[in-house]
Amino acid sequence: MEDEKQILFAGFGGQGVLSMGQFLAYAAMNTGKHVSWVPSYGAEMRGGTANCLVTISSEEIYSPLTEHPLVAVVLNRPSLDKFETKVKPDGCLVINTSMVDRDPKRTDLMVLKIPVNELAEEMGNTRGSNMILLGAYLEKTSVVKVEDALQHFEVIYRGKKEKVIKRNREAFLAGVEWAKKNW
Amino acid sequence: MNKVLMKGNEALAEGAILAGCRGFFGYPITPSSEIAEYMARKLPKIGGIFVQAESELAAINMVYGGASTGTRVMTASSGPGLSLKQEGISFISEAELPCLIVNISRGGPGLGGIQPSQGDYFQATRGGGHGDYHTMVLAPASTQEMMDFAILGYELADRYRIPVVIMAEGTLGNLMEPVIVRDEVTNFVEKPWAISGCQGRKPNIVNTLHLTAEELEGRNRHLFSKYEDIQMNEKRAETFMVEDADIVVVAFGLLARVIKRSVIDARKHGVKAGLIRPMTLWPFPDEHIKAVTDTCKVILSMEISMGQMIQDIRLAAEGRVPVEFYGRIGFLPNPEELTREILAVAERKGL
Amino acid sequence: MATVFKRPESLTDAKFHYCPGCTHGIIHRLVAECLDEMNIREKAVGICPVGCSVLAYEYFNCDMLEAAHGRAPAIATAIKRLKPDCFLFTYQGDGDLASIGMGEIVHASARGEKISVFFINNTLYGMTGGQMAPTTLLGQVATTCPYGRKVENEGYPVKMAELLAGNEGSAYISRVAVNSPANVVKAKKAIKKAFETQAKGLGFSMVEILSTCPTNWGLNPVDAMKWMEDNMIPYYPLGEFKVKEGK
Numbered sequence: 001m002e003d004e005k006q007i008l009f010a011g012f013g014g015q016g017v018l019s020m021g022q023f024l025a026y027a028a029m030n031t032g033k034h035v036s037w038v039p040s041y042g043a044e045m046r047g048g049t050a051n052c053l054v055t056i057s058s059e060e061i062y063s064p065l066t067e068h069p070l071v072a073v074v075l076n077r078p079s080l081d082k083f084e085t086k087v088k089p090d091g092c093l094v095i096n097t098s099m100v101d102r103d104p105k106r107t108d109l110m111v112l113k114i115p116v117n118e119l120a121e122e123m124g125n126t127r128g129s130n131m132i133l134l135g136a137y138l139e140k141t142s143v144v145k146v147e148d149a150l151q152h153f154e155v156i157y158r159g160k161k162e163k164v165i166k167r168n169r170e171a172f173l174a175g176v177e178w179a180k181k182n183w
Numbered sequence: 184m185n186k187v188l189m190k191g192n193e194a195l196a197e198g199a200i201l202a203g204c205r206g207f208f209g210y211p212i213t214p215s216s217e218i219a220e221y222m223a224r225k226l227p228k229i230g231g232i233f234v235q236a237e238s239e240l241a242a243i244n245m246v247y248g249g250a251s252t253g254t255r256v257m258t259a260s261s262g263p264g265l266s267l268k269q270e271g272i273s274f275i276s277e278a279e280l281p282c283l284i285v286n287i288s289r290g291g292p293g294l295g296g297i298q299p300s301q302g303d304y305f306q307a308t309r310g311g312g313h314g315d316y317h318t319m320v321l322a323p324a325s326t327q328e329m330m331d332f333a334i335l336g337y338e339l340a341d342r343y344r345i346p347v348v349i350m351a352e353g354t355l356g357n358l359m360e361p362v363i364v365r366d367e368v369t370n371f372v373e374k375p376w377a378i379s380g381c382q383g384r385k386p387n388i389v390n391t392l393h394l395t396a397e398e399l400e401g402r403n404r405h406l407f408s409k410y411e412d413i414q415m416n417e418k419r420a421e422t423f424m425v426e427d428a429d430i431v432v433v434a435f436g437l438l439a440r441v442i443k444r445s446v447i448d449a450r451k452h453g454v455k456a457g458l459i460r461p462m463t464l465w466p467f468p469d470e471h472i473k474a475v476t477d478t479c480k481v482i483l484s485m486e487i488s489m490g491q492m493i494q495d496i497r498l499a500a501e502g503r504v505p506v507e508f509y510g511r512i513g514f515l516p517n518p519e520e521l522t523r524e525i526l527a528v529a530e531r532k533g534l
Numbered sequence: 535m536a537t538v539f540k541r542p543e544s545l546t547d548a549k550f551h552y553c554p555g556c557t558h559g560i561i562h563r564l565v566a567e568c569l570d571e572m573n574i575r576e577k578a579v580g581i582c583p584v585g586c587s588v589l590a591y592e593y594f595n596c597d598m599l600e601a602a603h604g605r606a607p608a609i610a611t612a613i614k615r616l617k618p619d620c621f622l623f624t625y626q627g628d629g630d631l632a633s634i635g636m637g638e639i640v641h642a643s644a645r646g647e648k649i650s651v652f653f654i655n656n657t658l659y660g661m662t663g664g665q666m667a668p669t670t671l672l673g674q675v676a677t678t679c680p681y682g683r684k685v686e687n688e689g690y691p692v693k694m695a696e697l698l699a700g701n702e703g704s705a706y707i708s709r710v711a712v713n714s715p716a717n718v719v720k721a722k723k724a725i726k727k728a729f730e731t732q733a734k735g736l737g738f739s740m741v742e743i744l745s746t747c748p749t750n751w752g753l754n755p756v757d758a759m760k761w762m763e764d765n766m767i768p769y770y771p772l773g774e775f776k777v778k779e780g781k
Contacts, residue, residue, distance in 0.1 A: 025188060026188055029186060038354065063441040063445075067518075068519065206612060234612070236608065242608075244608035245609065248599070254616045378597035378613070379613075381575070389600065390591055392600055
């Protein structure tokens, strides 16, 4: 339990929030960690707000839930408004500045800002914004090492079309490079 | 050891297939539909049968028919659907047909909501339909147990010729965790009672009608002697830090697992907490409860309902220690909230 | 000495419990004769209903299952799907099939389940003492329509054969009666045709069989036959409503 990390991903449905959480869970599992992924539980399958919580630990995970995640990755303004106060003291906020028009109020948190929609548009890969963000986040924090995540890309996307895997890998790497330069 | 990241609903469905399930009959309802969808994809590829029934009534009666052929069959549903299925479950119980019935639970009464719940505890553990009977009820707490209990469920169902209910909160159905995929089950019991044409033997009859009082009483006594065996042999519970616990929480399902963390956190605050997690809700593991009444000062039932299992806990505790209750409706409480409640009960009791 | 008449092998030795003059006995025999003649007794699974024929599992000498009220088609569906070599038949009354089991029968037909349904229409609930059925005729008295069935209160009697014939999955639908030797012969032909439809895998088959209930109609057996002819057959015309030919 000592190294247990709980990371919340939140945004609009369709921003790839659930799948980036799943990617992280897969990647962490493949490095031998205990993981869990639990989605927000709502009637709306499309279009509404979505969030998921990923727990990563080197020991058995008792609670896949928490009031206070260590990290909140927010892809839109409503998610920041909803979760800023929930993050653990001295935790971390990752903010998609393309869709969030205010700064966080809390001062105890590590704040990482990234304009992922713009970056995705520059790449001509608008659906890749979630992977850009994840690449940047992992480069900065090594919750899962970037090389481990890359090593398991094919396994994680098993069954998906090669083109889809390639576009996601490109987005992920673009995020990694952006973090190296900006964070 | 190959671990696969799976959702609880998928793990359960895959577990059923590994156990030899070759017939799924269901009607879609949130939050259980993923099981039907998984079966609709998989079963036709392995020579199994998937039928989306016109109603829950039809679905459970297809299970009745399917199970009567000796095939391992199942259905999955949620609250309102389970209510409709009760007629069939009563028939299946009396006809002593093995099958698996899954309740991915949502809150009621009425249409209620689609959030996780444990409010079907009474329905599941008291039989649920008309007449004197029980089903066995398993309560998994992890994605791995969703798979393992599907396999165990069929084994128990066949051994005792009884419908087995797996009850899991909706959240557990959606929870993704690594699962060790088990081996395919290869040893099956003979079912000489099955109906599939009487070639080479006398006709078999599957029947639940017993018009004379003597015959009906005999049938009920037969069922209840079987239930006695089940109560003798099949009670299952996990205990966690109960040896020195002053306050023992009793909870089942995913909620119980969340409470493990609360138990540890409560101990960090100096409160000696422990947990008993019934894995079988019927038969209820009353000996596990009774065993801690000599050492603990209070039992705390935590449920996602207004308090149902607490009645079984009180029966098991036989008044030796007070039994307190904490329940929420419509969602799985976070561990922090549950820790606060454990600490509050400890303070009230001067622990 | 040559045997010219005997109990079909597909019937047990049990004595029928049916009232004097009731035509269930004739229909049981016709079904059993067809099972014998087609040599499918050992592959047959019969599903009996809730109603007068609830004890049919004691009379048919093949694998039998006793269903909940109205659910026989759902049960038969699962057994046939899992054991496609079996011959599935349900034996259902009008309350069972046309009232509480309306959902199950319509959808079994719509799915084209390869089962044979024998629907015994005697215009009321016999076993429970003569209550109104969906098939009770207008003006007919039953214990729950003691002043006679009225359109404004109970609506119109349901014509199941016509209704199910409209389903694409139905391969053979007919209505017969057992009120005369000639009609009994026709009824047997229809029952056999239903089984043959199943054997050929053409789809769903149902034979609606107009039957008498002297006890609850308050008539002697002979008058009951006449009542059927005068009142039932005009509203429930006999004949084949759907015949899907095999390839």
